[in-house]
Amino acid sequence: MKDRVLIIGAGPVGLLIAQTLKKLGIPFGVFEQAASVDARPRDWSFGVYWAQTPLAECLPEGIDEKFLVENAQVDDLKPTADFVLPFFNSETGDLLKEVPIPFSIRFAKRKFVGILSQGVDICYGKRLAEVKTEADVVTAVFEDGIKEEGKLLIGCDGAHSKVRDFLLGPESAALKPLPFLSSVVLASVSKETALAIREVHPRNVSVISPSGTFGWISIHDCHDPDPAKWIFMYIMTWPEAQAEEDLDASDRPDIVQVMKEKSEGFAEPLKSLFQAIPDDALLAWHNRLSNWPTEKWDNKNGKVTLAGDAAHPMTFHRGQGLNNAISDAYTLMCALQEHYLPSGAGPFVEALKIYEDDVWKRGREAVVSNEENTIMLHDWEKFTQSPLFNIGVAKSVADQEAR
Structure with a gap:
């Protein structure tokens, strides 16, 4: 199975990538350190705003937005154009602003991940210890001593990514x-x-x-x-x-x-x-x-890359984390459709050029913008200048103006 893709982490982005690889007929394996899909005690919810179209392209066969809304959404609200997020002055109770969040969907993480895992064989209890690259092979070494080989390893292992440590070194990869x-x-x-x-x-x-x-x-x-x-x-x-x-x-x-x-x-x-x-x-x-303002990494001649929070961990006040993770999965899928050469040397090199150029730019902009937003939201003199109050949950100023 040396020709497969190794996905480290069975969170939303890892599973979305797995589903896209399945559609493309590219062999893969998913390795997750938790004991099961619902073993992690923490659960939370997150909104999908500008990434709904990319999400639809990455979903498992037979699953669509309607199914997600019915089975993973936190409530029974139907997405409409007039959805807003109200902000109140906590000391007076006055409404400060209603931030538009049109057609937004909000998913409970555990239910969302459960749906994305359908049809994916996940190896649980696999905590990554080391990554090795040589010639045209990448090897994931786990703490239980098991070694898995592949052509490409994708670190979807969250903000505290061991794969990011491998690519940039612990000091450069450390969270800020x-x-x-x-x-x-x-x-x-x-x-x-x-x-x-x-x-x-x-x-x-x-x-x-x-x-x-x-x-x-x-x-x-x-x-x-x-x-x-x-x-x-x-x-x-x-x-x-x-x-x-x-x-x-x-x-x-x-x-x-x-x-x-x-x-x-x-x-x-x-x-x-x-x-x-x-x-x-x-x-x-x-x-x-x-957070970690995204930096370029050496993908070891197309053998190792990052996605999701491993590539761009950011503050959550503007709800951009999942939307960027979905974009990662979609961008990688599109790049693979155009540039994956299963029989060639370094089959993922060209696809990763396209994918990483997007992630590096978009990821860094998102991390920096969301840090600025968090700082402003905690400063009464500046909160009205924050990205949240000016462009809401849109991807960027240009994206907001296009609406």
Whole structure:
């Protein structure tokens, strides 16, 4: 099986690439460090905005957008042209702006990945230890001692990518820490609170505080007839300079308590919506925000490349991560359709030239733009100048003007 593609990571981008390779008849293997498709404890949701057409091209046979909306979307809302993301002043409750997000779709990650994995043979429990290249072969060495060979290895192994370490060295590949902290909670609340959240907005509620705190509440799963069993995702981010003490990232009650403390000065009903988070929330985690402004890498004569968060890890405030990952999969598929030569020496060299030229430029622009956006959203004097408030969730200024 030396002629195959080795995909490291079974997240959205790894599985989308696998599905496109399947369509193209290119042999591949997918290797995932988790024990199963749903073994990772964390779940979250993400929006698909400008990448819906590329997504449709990369989906498994028999799966379309309608199927995804029915089986992976967080709610039952039908995508329409008038979808908006409302932003409120947390201290007064005033509506600051309704950011247009026309025809947006929002998927629960675990359900989305489950659908993308259909028909793909995934080798689980494979934690990458080393990558080796020689002649026309690339070898993935896993911590269990197993070695897998192929013609091309694609690192889809996330922001902390081991493949990126291999290509650029640990120092150049290291994530850049940003001066902002983030807490995320998945929780069910009382029926009254659940209905109150959806009364403010049926899907998303965002708040910006003059003190520098950004808050977000969104539906994660509201398919149960009992609103008390709905699940909501709460996010709060704030400047590191405002942290009075280290927060125990392993302690759910501690994470929830800090979020409640930061929402004490919010106006109603926003205050009550955040104060309602239970201490025993389903999931909670805390971390520092970071990114990696995309740099060009040496693909070892067409044998190793990156995709998704491994290629362009970015902050999440403008929802661009998944959309860029989808674009990676689509761009690679198109490049392979035009330039893959299965019988030639270095069969992926020409395709990777096309693919990587796009990823390097688009990825770096996205990472830098989203860092700028995050900085501005936490500065009351500048938030109205942020990309989110000016071009919304569009890919770029040109993309927004084309709408």
